[in-house]
Amino acid sequence: MENKKSILFLCTHNSARSQIAEGLVNHFFQDTWVAFSAGTEISKINPYTLKIMNEYNIDISNQYSKHLNDFLSKDIDYVVTVCDDANDKCPNFPNAKNRMHLSLPDPSIYNDNEELAMIKFKEIYEKILNWLNFKLPTMEQLQNAFETDAVQKLNEQNLSKTHKKAIV
Secondary structure, eight states: OTTOEEEEEEESSSSSHHHHHHHHHHHHSTTTEEEEEEESSOOOOOHHHHHHHHHTTOOOTTOOOOBGGGGTTSOEEEEEEOSHHHHHHOOOOTTEEEEEEOOOOOGGGGTTOHHHHHHHHHHHHHHHHHHHHHHHHHHHHHHHHHHHHHHHHHHHHHHHHHHHHHHO
16 A cells, blocks of 8 residues: 555445445545445345446446455554444444544435436435545545654654764
C-alpha cells in the first residue's frame, strides 16, 4: 500500500453501502487511498449494487462479501461504519487509527421494486460520493499533519539529545 491511506467500510451484510463505498474509493481516489469493505455477516453483493456501479462505469466485479473478522488484526487508518446496526455491533479495531460513522439507510429494502431500488441505490451512491469528496481530502490532510508533527517532534527530541551530548 506504499504510502496510501487505508479505509475499511463496514455494514451489516457487506452487500450494498459498504461495497459501493469500497468501489468509489478504489476508483476515484486510488492514487492516495486503498479501500476495503466487510460486514458483521457475510452475504453476497446485491444485484442493484452491481447495476448502479456499472451504470457509472465502475467495475467492482472482483469485490465480494467479507466478514469484519478478516480485518481485526490489520493496520487500518480509518474504519467507517455505514449503517447504524454495524455501528452498534462493530467491535473495537485495535489496529485502526480512527473510527467514524456515516448513517445511511439500507437501499436493499426496495429490492422488490426495480425502479424504486435503482432510485434508492443511486441516492446512496451519490451520498457516499459526496461524503468521500468532502471527507477524504480532510482526513488525508489531518493524517499527514499528525504524521508530520510526530516526525518533527521526534527530530526535535533527537536533535536535543545530540545537542546535550555535544555539550557534555
